[in-house]
Amino acid sequence: MIFSVILDDVLVSDGLLVALNEINRQLTYAKTLHFEGKVHLQATMRAEGLVLEPLSSVFHEVVSAAHIFDTVLQKQFGGRMSFDDPGEVIDA
Numbered sequence: 028m029i030f031s032v033i034l035d036d037v038l039v040s041d042g043l044l045v046a047l048n049e050i051n052r053q054l055t056y057a058k059t060l061h062f063e064g065k066v067h068l069q070a071t072m073r074a075e076g077l078v079l080e081p082l083s084s085v086f087h088e089v090v091s092a093a094h095i096f097d098t099v100l101q102k103q104f105g106g107r108m109s110f111d112d113p114g115e116v117i118d119a
Contacts, residue, residue: 029057029089031089034100042104
């Protein structure tokens with residue numbers, strides 16, 4: 028499993044769940060979820076027969092989506108981002 032906790036101290040709400048579902052529709056491998064006050068972004072792969080190219084694609088999607096959606100979700104729903112935003116403007 029490849030995962031990132033992208034927000035902490037986030038209250039679940041209907042709006043948050045709708046936003047997570049919308050994000051999930053945009054992703055190929057990874058999925059977002061809210062669990063115990065945290066927003067997680069994760070992808071699961073079978074270890075059997077694992078090769079670098081698909082692993083690289085999954086890893087890239089998780090990292091890229093975490094970088095984009097932590098800022099978007101934090102602005103809408105509050106909470107603390109797990110990593111500081113370097114100040115880039117990202118249009119999601």
